[in-house]
Amino acid sequence: MPDHIFLVGLSGSGKSTVGRLLADRLGWSFADSDTLIEKTAGRSIPAIFSTEGEAAFREMEGRALARATRSSRVVVATGGGAPTHDAGREVLAEGFTVWLAVSPAVAAERLAAQPTDEPRPLLAGDPRQRLETLLESRRDDYARADASIEVDGLTPEQVCDRILRLWEGGDSSDDVIPGVAATVTTPGASYPIVVREGALADLGDLCGRVGLSGRAFVLTDTGSGPRFVATALDSLRAAGFQATDMAIPAGEEHKTLATVQTVYDWLLRERVERSDFLVCLGGGVVTDLGGFAAATVLRGIPFVHVPTTLLGMVDAAVGGKTGVDHAIGKNLVGAFAQPRLVLTDPVLLATLPPRHLHGGLAELVKHGFILDEELVQLLEARAGDPAALATEELIARSTAIKARVVSEDERESGARTLLNYGHTIGHGIEAAAGFSGYLHGEAVAIGMHAAGRVACETGLLPAAALDRQQSLLRACGLPERAEGVDRDAVVSAMRSDKKVRDGAISWVLLERIGQAAVYRDVPDKAVEAALDAVLA
Numbered sequence: 001m002p003d004h005i006f007l008v009g010l011s012g013s014g015k016s017t018v019g020r021l022l023a024d025r026l027g028w029s030f031a032d033s034d035t036l037i038e039k040t041a042g043r044s045i046p047a048i049f050s051t052e053g054e055a056a057f058r059e060m061e062g063r064a065l066a067r068a069t070r071s072s073r074v075v076v077a078t079g080g081g082a083p084t085h086d087a088g089r090e091v092l093a094e095g096f097t098v099w100l101a102v103s104p105a106v107a108a109e110r111l112a113a114q115p116t117d118e119p120r121p122l123l124a125g126d127p128r129q130r131l132e133t134l135l136e137s138r139r140d141d142y143a144r145a146d147a148s149i150e151v152d153g154l155t156p157e158q159v160c161d162r163i164l165r166l167w168e169g170g171d172s173s174d175d176v177i178p179g180v181a182a183t184v185t186t187p188g189a190s191y192p193i194v195v196r197e198g199a200l201a202d203l204g205d206l207c208g209r210v211g212l213s214g215r216a217f218v219l220t221d222t223g224s225g226p227r228f229v230a231t232a233l234d235s236l237r238a239a240g241f242q243a244t245d246m247a248i249p250a251g252e253e254h255k256t257l258a259t260v261q262t263v264y265d266w267l268l269r270e271r272v273e274r275s276d277f278l279v280c281l282g283g284g285v286v287t288d289l290g291g292f293a294a295a296t297v298l299r300g301i302p303f304v305h306v307p308t309t310l311l312g313m314v315d316a317a318v319g320g321k322t323g324v325d326h327a328i329g330k331n332l333v334g335a336f337a338q339p340r341l342v343l344t345d346p347v348l349l350a351t352l353p354p355r356h357l358h359g360g361l362a363e364l365v366k367h368g369f370i371l372d373e374e375l376v377q378l379l380e381a382r383a384g385d386p387a388a389l390a391t392e393e394l395i396a397r398s399t400a401i402k403a404r405v406v407s408e409d410e411r412e413s414g415a416r417t418l419l420n421y422g423h424t425i426g427h428g429i430e431a432a433a434g435f436s437g438y439l440h441g442e443a444v445a446i447g448m449h450a451a452g453r454v455a456c457e458t459g460l461l462p463a464a465a466l467d468r469q470q471s472l473l474r475a476c477g478l479p480e481r482a483e484g485v486d487r488d489a490v491v492s493a494m495r496s497d498k499k500v501r502d503g504a505i506s507w508v509l510l511e512r513i514g515q516a517a518v519y520r521d522v523p524d525k526a527v528e529a530a531l532d533a534v535l536a
């Protein structure tokens with residue numbers, strides 16, 4: 001057991017406050033590396049930065065960390081950049097490091113509440129903006145820590161409790177969330193995604209652990225509610241929450257503002273307060289619509305997603321896109337809003353109709369094709385029975401890919417675009433067939449087939465890779481071609497998609513399995529040929 005604990009994270013994550021508490025609780029000493037540097041140099045950190053520059057500061061930081069750890073049993077609050085350079089990393093590797101993952105929004109609020117004499121050198125200008133940029137550049141370094149804790153909703157005491165449990169290695173302990181498949185950290189939020197069989201029974205407990213209090217409002221639909229709401233309510237009540245529920249009618253045709261209105265009516269009649277929270281228990285319709293209702297009622301209350309369809313688990317519940325359909329098109333009204341927790345219990349899929357399971361698999365395997373060849377191999381190794389592909393392990397792996405992508409690019413200005421693989425023609429087919437003709441996942445599978453053909457046609461992708469993709473999609477019970485769909489309608493729907501910019505359609509194309517990129521100058525000829533192939 002190492003006898004040094006290092007706390008890493010952005011300014012405003014609470015490293016010093018938590019570090020002191022932790023040292024007290026352990027009976028260890030506490031060191032703050034920035035303070036050590038200032039003492040040794042006899043100058044303030046802003047002064048060191050302005051006279052000697054960042055590189056010199058990093059060197060001092062390496063030495064200060066090494067000095068702090070000469071004695072044993074010490075908790076060290078490191079400077080935010082410590083894990084980003086070799087000297088810092090070398091020292092950190094000798095101890096137990098914990099990333100206090102704070103969202104830039106919360107960190108900026110905290111820093112504003114504790115003004116310093118001199119401006120912090122790396123936070124000049126708009127601190128939140130700067131913190132976002134710093135998080136982007138340091139995310140991978142922070143993620144190398146031995147453990148991480150999302151601290152946004154927690155008190156320093158709670159954070160301290162968790163570190164103690166983690167350090168003692170008890171991941172069956174009360175304060176460590178078991179089954180965390182991924183953490184989403186965007187500029188405004190940081191939250192865990194739990195993927196674990198049987199997790200629904202722990203809903204109340206997990207809500208408590210992410211710092212939720214107040215009353216729980218559970219939103220379901222007439223498909224998910226009768227199956228799962230009793231377990232959810234029992235679990236919430238057992239954890240001490242008051243809990244009530246409401247079901248909206250199942251079906252995409254009810255994903256409308258009119259239904260949102262009924263949710264507002266329910267919440268407001270019950271005198272919802274901003275400390276209360278909404279639990280969205282259902283498929284993508286419930287999580288999209290419920291997330292939007294939560295994001296807007298009282299200008300926003302916290303919410304938790306409990307996806308009950310495979311599409312919801314690996315896709316809709318992760319990433320913070322919420323909203324409803326409009327008569328003019330799907331998903332045209334909405335907001336970005338992140339949940340406080342996503343709880344995925346694969347056991348709930350047992351009752352999902354096979355067609356919906358297969359549709360969800362389209363998105364699950366899509367994550368492999370665009371970013372994770374190993375996931376594709378794992379799926380191929382089990383191909384046979386589609387139901388055998390929706391395991392805890394594979395759902396967790398696929399979800400983690402989506403979580404990583406949206407953490408890097410919440411608003412879809414870069415990496416998130418890759419998630420649209422198969423969606424260009426897929427959306428066209430969905431729209432042309434009328435939204436009841438093909439399930440979203442089925443249309444996406446056909447769209448992946450088309451995109452694969454485009455990539456082959458343009459010489460990007462070898463035919464053998466396309467064959468592998470198609471075998472796996474077939475093994476998932478997914479269609480390769482759309483029947484009876486009007487080609488002109490597909491083309492016109494593709495052109496009016498919200499992802500079209502300046503009239504040019506962006507294509508996400510595979511360069512090989514596990515690697516995709518965006519292309520904006522795809523020749524019409526290749527698109528025509530792909531459409532011919534998939535519109536039977």
Ligand SMILES: NC(=O)c1ccc[n+]([C@@H]2O[C@H](COP(=O)([O-])OP(=O)(O)OC[C@H]3O[C@@H](n4cnc5c(N)ncnc54)[C@H](O)[C@@H]3O)[C@@H](O)[C@H]2O)c1
Nearest residue numbers: 223224250283284285308309311312315316321348351352
């Ligand atoms: N926000 C996002 O990033 C995102 C991503 C992808 C899709 N979506 C949205 O998700 C929606 C589609 O989601 P979906 O496919 O989950 O559809 P859905 O929510 O309509 O659920 C499908 C059907 O299955 C029922 N159901 C749910 N769970 C069940 C279970 N465990 N057992 C039996 N029946 C169950 C539902 O009541 C419904 O009738 C679309 O509106 C789409 O726009 C959003």
Ligand SMILES: [Zn+2]
Nearest residue numbers: 315363440444
């Ligand atoms: Zn999709």
